[in-house]
Amino acid sequence: MSTSITDVLHSIPVDPLTGAINIPVYQTSTFVQQAPGVNQGYDYARTGNPTRHVLENIVAKLENGIASYAFSSGIAAIDAVLKLLKSGDEILAVDDIYGGAYRILTKIYNRFDITVRFVDTTDVTTIKSQITSKTRMIWLESPTNPTLKVCDISAISKIAKEDSDVLVVVDNTFASPIAQRPLDLGADIVIHSATKYLSGHCDVVAGIAVTNSVEISKELKFLQNGCGAILGPWDCFLAIRGIETLELRYLRQCENAFCLAQFLAKHPAVDKVHYPGLPYHKNHEIAKQQQNGLFGGMISFSLKNDTIENAEQIVTSTTYFKLAESLGGVKSLISLPCKMTHVGVPREKRLASGIQDSLIRLSVGIENVEDLINDLKNVLGQS
Numbered sequence: 001m002s003t004s005i006t007d008v009l010h011s012i013p014v015d016p017l018t019g020a021i022n023i024p025v026y027q028t029s030t031f032v033q034q035a036p037g038v039n040q041g042y043d044y045a046r047t048g049n050p051t052r053h054v055l056e057n058i059v060a061k062l063e064n065g066i067a068s069y070a071f072s073s074g075i076a077a078i079d080a081v082l083k084l085l086k087s088g089d090e091i092l093a094v095d096d097i098y099g100g101a102y103r104i105l106t107k108i109y110n111r112f113d114i115t116v117r118f119v120d121t122t123d124v125t126t127i128k129s130q131i132t133s134k135t136r137m138i139w140l141e142s143p144t145n146p147t148l149k150v151c152d153i154s155a156i157s158k159i160a161k162e163d164s165d166v167l168v169v170v171d172n173t174f175a176s177p178i179a180q181r182p183l184d185l186g187a188d189i190v191i192h193s194a195t196k197y198l199s200g201h202c203d204v205v206a207g208i209a210v211t212n213s214v215e216i217s218k219e220l221k222f223l224q225n226g227c228g229a230i231l232g233p234w235d236c237f238l239a240i241r242g243i244e245t246l247e248l249r250y251l252r253q254c255e256n257a258f259c260l261a262q263f264l265a266k267h268p269a270v271d272k273v274h275y276p277g278l279p280y281h282k283n284h285e286i287a288k289q290q291q292n293g294l295f296g297g298m299i300s301f302s303l304k305n306d307t308i309e310n311a312e313q314i315v316t317s318t319t320y321f322k323l324a325e326s327l328g329g330v331k332s333l334i335s336l337p338c339k340m341t342h343v344g345v346p347r348e349k350r351l352a353s354g355i356q357d358s359l360i361r362l363s364v365g366i367e368n369v370e371d372l373i374n375d376l377k378n379v380l381g382q383s
């Protein structure tokens with residue numbers, strides 16, 4: 001199933017003008033025409049830019065889609081996909097959806113009479129019973145943030161297709177196309193916050209939407225140009241540069257995270273460890289299959305002494321794990337969801353979805369794993 005990284009790297013064209021091995025940053029807003037309406041494939045940079053096209057081509061390849069479109073952020077890519085809907089339509093969405101997606105759905109798209117219902121997507125039968133005649137889209141994340149829940153993308157896509165017209169969208173930010181390719185599993189659209197693993201160095205905010213349908217591709221292209229939230233050429237260059245090492249980085253991050261999850265699972269100060277690679281994870285077998293044997297670089301865990309104060313002490317005391325939001329970069333990050341990413345979610349709702357007060361999230365980087373283990377030993381106590 002894997003896309004050859006050789007193919008991805010070498011589909012980045014050598015510059016025909018100079019032989020530059022990297023795609024130039026075409027920092028231009030307009031393109032000179034030979035005659036009115038006669039040009040070399042580009043007329044105005046919102047509509048098309050050569051640097052952006054290279055990024056869009058390689059991400060389409062990585063996800064095994066026919067086309068992809070780059071946006072100024074992950075949220076802008078989500079926004080474009082939601083604009084495929086019209087007033088009166090309904091979305092079924094994963095219940096612990098990314099916070100920014102929750103906000104755009106419940107506080108912005110509700111103004112246009114597009115409604116959303118949140119469902120437990122870890123259980124396929126629930127979804128089936130929730131589809132109505134108004135349902136037009138199923139919105140999935142797998143693994144989810146921050147409790148790493150996994151759903152069966154292939155089974156859900158089958159259900160969506162049985163019920164005619166329901167589009168399946170997967171936010172593939174956490175798994176990355178190295179572990180998981182939702183279009184191969186039956187999904188219609190994949191979105192990424194390219195800010196995270198794709199770019200991988202915490203130096204750019206970017207989003208991308210990929211599809212394998214000609215019809216959806218035309219619509220997304222129309223929306224990208226029509227609404228205008230394009231990714232600028234310099235950021236496209238950085239994203240391309242990041243993607244060149246995506247596979248190397250991601251494999252190392254998975255390896256490191258696997259070791260850390262095992263270490264945490266045995267540590268006496270730790271209560272629960274959420275990681276799809278652990279055999280007792282609810283959907284471990286599905287994760288193993290659909291994620292190509294890779295379980296990702298994200299882990300979350302709670303403490304036996306389940307207080308915010310205890311967790312706060314820990315997240316502010318690590319050396320290598322830096323206290324910050326975001327994820328997927330080469331340097332390890334640590335965060336406290338209840339006071340950071342999920343501060344807007346009422347405590348009851350947080351607890352119901354497994355976000356305990358002491359739940360700590362790790363984005364594991366590419367450091368030497370012994371250093372990361374020692375860093376955690378220093379703050380949790382020697383095990």
Ligand SMILES: *Cc1c(COP(=O)(O)O)cnc(C)c1O
Nearest residue numbers: 073074075098171173193195206
């Ligand atoms: C960060 C993130 C987004 C939003 O992306 P931005 O680039 O921050 O706009 C969407 N989905 C997931 C899973 C994310 O982690």
